[in-house]
Amino acid sequence: MPTNPREARPLEGVTVVDVTQVIAGPFATMNLGDLGADVVKIEAVGRGDRSRSIDPIPEYFDTINRNKRSIEVDLKSEDGREIVTELAREADVFVESAKPGRMEAFGLSYERLSAENPTLIYCSISGFGRDSPYGELPAWDALVQAMSGIMSVTGQEGGPPLWSGLPSGDLITSMYTTQSVLAALYARQRGIIDGEWIEVPMLDAAISWLSARAGHTFGLGEPFPRLGTRHPTLSPFGVYSCADEDIVIAAGTDSLWRDLCAVLGLEELREDERFSTASTRAEHHDALKTEIEAVLADGSAEEWVDALQGANIPAGPIHDTRSVWEDEHVKGRGLRRTLERDGRADAEVIDHPIHFSTLATELSRPPETLGESTADVLEELGYDDGEIERLREADVIG
Amino acid sequence: MPTNPREARPLEGVTVVDVTQVIAGPFATMNLGDLGADVVKIEAVGRGDRSRSIDPIPEYFDTINRNKRSIEVDLKSEDGREIVTELAREADVFVESAKPGRMEAFGLSYERLSAENPTLIYCSISGFGRDSPYGELPAWDALVQAMSGIMSVTGQEGGPPLWSGLPSGDLITSMYTTQSVLAALYARQRGIIDGEWIEVPMLDAAISWLSARAGHTFGLGEPFPRLGTRHPTLSPFGVYSCADEDIVIAAGTDSLWRDLCAVLGLEELREDERFSTASTRAEHHDALKTEIEAVLADGSAEEWVDALQGANIPAGPIHDTRSVWEDEHVKGRGLRRTLERDGRADAEVIDHPIHFSTLATELSRPPETLGESTADVLEELGYDDGEIERLREADVIG
Structure with a gap:
């Protein structure tokens, strides 16, 4: 059996300097923090991460910034750059999401920092990377969803392309x-490399997720269509109305189809030629949906979900971002977590989703106010009270 | 500067036994393969990964199964289990996505295999993990999107919830x-652990992505709404019609708004009270869209994208899964790759999206036919021709 007597986290002792904002970078460094890294989040003096103001509620920021220490540093000042350089000198990882060229202008390029710290792993997130025809075009999630093809496969049949309601372009990049x-x-631990520069282009990352949807085009030469909530090749599969609410049923195999017919009392449909194989069922999806909904109309969503799940048929409710926290599984796992904070409202966050048998993940540090750890981090770097005061008066730090 | 004279891949020499199918597992092991791992994909004799038949085109399978060696093994037979056990004895990583309890029934549980190989990292993907009220319910992507809340935020205002056109529940899990x-x-390389069992529950993984959307609910107590292609707090931001086609414009800051007005010749709108701040622009989103589209109607999508991008305003086309490969950036990066195969059609795949400065990623092995490497892998385990023939005749291998 594996052992980990200290309940250590996999990234314990790893230090991360985080010069990113909004979602793509912060969600990534949050995951590194969950896994045990010590993340120092560099924020602009007086303004901070744009996500502190992009949405008028602090909970937006809170959901993606636990397990980080916030320090306010003006990268445009020489003293500010020196602080970040000192942090990078001792760090394992540096993550930035500035426009290409911007970190060079700050004197914080990979070349500069790796000269100070040859074992640094420096990760650059940007819309398109270097050498793209799109140059320094700012890549917002919406644009990445549009340009990658993700939008084109989302939406009703015959309707316009929609974007995924989640910031998928950002989160895939994360x-x-x-x-x-x-x-x-x-690789560094194995001695394969000393340090490394990593480039994560958002558009390329998003395109990689087309995977099987691109396969459709590679095979048939046609764009993958928008199908609303229909499956291209499987049925019954999609959204079905009960007496009160809609549910999802995903009976994607012949045996699930047989089980579904049994639960619904629709065994006669198994003899119907239109529904005899997966492909004919997909072809007659609408007719099949009508037959199924005629039965589902006799009960509530909750009753039908219980009956279907009781027969091990994949079916369930369509939760929204409020009802999901009332789900029996979600409550049992404690996925919604409250992190206590002194002197201000507690933070509501979502727990790290992965379970290790002996390694630990931890939500040890609640999301901080802007610059909450500025003085602490500077003291660790050896700055004394007088220097910190001087830097604060000069607006180098907040 | 970092060095890596051999252009080594980060997972070079790492061996992965892959007992997963469809998307969630295979996309994950494909990434491990891209990073250099030697992945042996175990498939059911004569049938293989369900994704070989879930869609009638082989390109579906091909897009998520490069860099793996396929072997056909009957896990229900004692000889078959012995083959997988022998592989696990020498492996670094074992990934499975069977229903909870199934691997135990096969004699291939973490307990059994870690007794043979205490340094094994064993990863179990399932819908809900152990100890869930949903028990062994099969978790198809559609169900996970519904139950996690992902569907609820996707769709038109006033319209029904839709799922993301990508299998997001699967891919987040990957x-x-x-x-x-x-x-x-x-952690193992650092000596923190010997081996490890990891549990990846699809529903929990998907819920973690709600992030800022859940923050909306945590802050305001309301479900995050479906907004079609509108942004909750930013405008102009969304889909806009030109003379021929739609484009996306994401002018999410005050300075982008000013730049946009300049390019469109709409400077007078900056004096309009309805559009003076980010929040009033969002409030009057429809009126602003009408003003903008009146100008965009004078030119084609291509012309306007050129003009807007030329001013560094985030704007671009809405690509589908066919047009995306004609994009200048995508072509320049060579993201669509052709892997040659002897004796059958070449495979079309999407390149690994991340660039390392000295580490290499590689698409060295095209997707294989079912059981293409059965004999090779068994020979590496020490089986001779006679044994392989006997196992094949007994349908233990394919």
Whole structure:
């Protein structure tokens, strides 16, 4: 059996300097923090991460910034750059999401910082990376969803393309950022590399997710269509109305189809030629939906979900962002967590979703106010009270 | 500067036994393969990964199964289990996505395999993990999108919830799988753990992505609404019609708003009280859209994208899964790759999106036919031709 007597976290002792804002970078460094890294979040003096104001509620920021220490530093000042350089000198990881060229202008390029710290893993998130025809075009999530093809597959049949209600372009980028940093840390630990520069282009990251949807185009030459809540090749599969509310049923195999017919008392449909195979069922999806909904109309969503799940048929409610927290599984897991904060409202966050048998993840530090750890971090770097006061008066720090 | 004279990949020499199918597991192990791992994909004899038949085109499978060796093994037979056990004995990583309890029934539980190989990192993907009220309910992507709240935020205002056109529930799970395996490999390399069992529940993974959307609910007590292609707090931001086609414009800051007015010749709108601040612009989103589209009607989407991008305003086309490959950036990066295969059609795949400065990623092995490497892998385990023939005749292998 594996052992981990100290309940150590996988990134314990790893230090991350985080010069990112909004979602793509912060969600990635939050995951590094959950895994045990000590993350120092650099924020603009007096203004901070744009997500502190992009939405008028602080909970937006809170959901993606736990497990970080916030310090306010003006990167445009020489003293401010020196602070960040000192942090990078001791750090394992540096993550930034400025426009290409901006960190060079600040004197905080990979070349500069790796000269100070040859084992630094430096990760640059940007819309398109270097050498793109789109140059320094700011890449907002909406644009990435549009240009990557993600929007084109989302929406009703015959309707316009919609974007995913989640900031998928940002979040896909986050996941590749964390993955790449972990791969580089592992390679460094194995002695394969000293340090590394990693470039994460949002558009390229989003396009990688087209995967099987691109396969449709590679095989058939046609764009993958918008299908609302229909499945391209499986039925019954989608949204079905009960007496009160809609539910999802995903009976994607022949055996699930048979089980579904049994629960609904629709065994006669199994003899119907239109529904005899997966492909004919998909072809006659609308007719099949009508037959199924005629039965579902006799009961509530809750009753039908219980009956279907009781027969191990994948079916469930369509939760919204409020009802999901009342779900029995979600409550049992404690996925909604409250992190206590002194002197201000507690933070509501979502727990790290992965369970390790012996490694620990931890939500040890609630999201901080702007610059909450400025003095602490500077003291760790060796600045004394007088210097900190001088820097604060000069607006180098907040 | 970092060095990596051999152009080594971060997971070079790492071996992965992959007992997953469809998308969530295979996309994760594909990423491990891109990063250099040797992935052996275990498939059911004569049938294989369900994604070989879930869609009638082989390109579906191909887009998520490069960099793996396919072997056909019957896990229900004792000889088959012995083959998988022998592979796990030498492996670093084992990934499975069977229903909870199924691997135990096969004699391939974490307990059994870690007894043979105490340094094994064993990752279990399932819909809900152990100890869930949903028990062994099969978790299809559609169900996870519904139950997690992802669907609820996707769709037109006033319209029904839709799912993301990408299998987001599966792909989020994939990214957490890769991330967790890498974190455990790193922890093992550092001596923090011997081996590890990792549990990745799809529903929990998907819920973690609600992030800022959940923040809206935590702050305001209301479900996050469906907004079609409108942004909750920013405008101009969304889909706008030109003379021929729609484009996306994401002018999410005051300075982008000023730049946009200049390019469109709409400077007078900056004096309009309805549009003076971000929040009033969002409030009068429809009126602002009408003003903007009146100007955009004078030119084509291509002309306006050129003009807007030329002024560094985030704007671009809405690509579909066919047009995206004609994009100048996408072509320049070579994101659509052709992997040559002997004796059958070449495979079309999407390149790994991340660039390392010295570490390499590689698409070295095209997607294989079912059981293409069965004999090779068994020979590496020490089976001779006679044994392989006997196992094949007994349908233990394909």
